[in-house]
Amino acid sequence: MLKFLKRSAKGVTAPHDKPTATMETVRMPVAKQVIIPMSMHIGAPAEPVVQKGDTVLVGTLIGKAGGFVSANIYSSVSGTVKEIIGGFRMVNGAVCKAVVIDTDGNQTPDPSCVPPEVNDKKSLLAAIQACGLVGVGGAGFPTHVKLAADTIDTLIINGAECEPYLSTDTREMLECSDTILSGISAVMKHCAIGHCIIGIEGNKPECIKLLTSLTKDMPGVEVKELPMRYPQGAEKTLIETCTGREVPQLTAAGKPGLPADCGCVIMNVTSVSTLGKFLKTGMPLTVKRLTVEGDAIAKPQNIEVPIGTLYRDVIEACGGIKENVELGKVIFGGPMMGGAAPGVDFPVLKQNNGLILFSKEKAAIPEPGPCIRCGRCITACPMGLEPVHIAEAFEHKDYEALDKYNVDLCVACGSCTYACPAKRLISQNTTLAKAWYLKTKKEKAGK
Structure with missing residues (x-):
């Protein structure tokens, strides 16, 4: 592998483009029905603990965590369980159970939602698990799992919000x-x-000023x-920028390195705020x-x-699609890392x-041209990968080469x-290469 610049100096200069950053959060009227996947x-996955016909309130447990690396799921509305879907297909193609709830419009809170008693690490982790808290910035990793490590000396709060368009973390910092x-x-x-470092990109001066004060x-x-610099909020980039430390590629035990292996844990700014709200009110993650x-x-x-609200109801609450505009693509998340919903x-x-809702015109994908070996993809990669060589290795289904080029770090x-x-479509192709590599690696390990 070649030597590269440190991760914090790589990436791309994506447009700031956040016109909603100055817009205060509004609360959506409750839809007639929600679908809450497990x-x-x-x-x-969580396992449903309610049945068809059950009455639920806001904060009622409807899905029990399926293990240590899992999370509880709560009703985001008050109403009646209409059905339990056995094979609900998610936008990423995965299939899971889902609880469908007809709402009553009252949003009555469950009286069992009371602030937890926390006096040590064990009770804090139990409270976090009870809250159903996960990394709400995108990955969805259960928070109680990452905080369980005993090697952490630095807490990093991710307020980078480096994706174009998105401004939810900005509003969390200003409003909560x-x-x-x-x-x-x-x-x-x-x-x-x-030690705690709250990392905020320089294009959010009002957030920096407020939290510094x-x-x-x-x-x-x-x-x-x-x-x-995008992707400033990426886990390993953020750690290096904030602390100068580097997450090891492999630990001494031969396992992939984690932030805890260099003494750090990262929490999204909205995740840590959600914890603060739960400790104060006892209301779990429902919105x-x-x-x-x-x-x-x-x-x-x-x-x-409310979690479980359908995209179509959110769109209607935001005035619907513009007149004389043909909807071309619906993206959940940001335009760089978000997924396209069918x-x-x-x-x-x-x-x-x-x-993010794009018109058909703006959603059109340009016709790709031939690779000219300019190396810009290599210069941009925050992980120091070589997408050109990964593409060649994947085309020939060369497992050893993909291993050599560390495709699993993408x-x-x-x-x-x-x-x-x-x-x-370099990122898409590398994602496919990574999936094939990991599948092949698992098959090899099983032999």
Whole structure:
């Protein structure tokens, strides 16, 4: 492998393009029905604990975590369970169970939702697990699992929000700074973490100013202005920028390196704020703030919706599709790392933070040209990968070559595709190569 610049200096300069950043969050009227999938996190799906005809309230447990690496799921509405779907297909093709609830419009809270008693690390992790908290910035990794490590000396709060269009974390910092700080305090105190860095990209000066002011008397807490470079919020990039440390590719045991292996744990700014809210109110994770944007939506805005609300109901609440505009693509998440939904009959998940709607004209994909070996994809990759060689290895289904070029380190940030002058679908191809490599690796290990 060649020597590369450090991760924090790589990536691309994606447009800021966040007109909703100044728009205060509005609360969406409750839809007539929600569909709440039992797999909204990395790990084992939750198992439904309600049946058809059951009455549920906001905060009622409807899905019990299926293991340690899993998360509880709660009703986001009050109403009646209409059915349990056995094979609900998600937008990524995965199939899981889902609870369908007809709402009563009252949003009556479950009286069992009371603030938890937390006095040590064990009780904090139990509270986090009870909250159903996962990384709400996109990955959906159960939070209690990442905080269980005993090797952590630095808590990093990810306020980079480096994707174009998205501004939900910006609004969390401006509207909910009190619960961000109370969440940070609880984690630092009960997990015995002495240092916290709140990383915010420099294009959010109002957030930097506010949190710097509020944390000036908090021992061990600092706000760090991050370079405006996508993907600044990527896990390994963020750690290197904030601390100068590097997550090892492999541990001494031969396992892939994690942030905890270099003494760090990362929490999204909205995740730590959600923890602060739960510790204060006892209400688990039931709502999500979305940035609804794109040239096809009539009224772009930041909107808070009950988890399980269908995209079509969110779109209607935002004024619908513009007149004389043909909808071309619906993206859940940001335009760089988000996924394209085949339609609008899909529910908002815990880890969704955006709904981007493009017209048919803007969604059109340019015809890719031939690779000219310019190397821009290599220069852009924050992981130091060589997409050109990965593409060649994947074309020949060369497992050893893909292993040599570390295809499994790809984070699917899309920087390579963005940087490519020939408009080749490099990130998509690398994602397929990574999937084939991991499948083959598993098959080899099973022999």
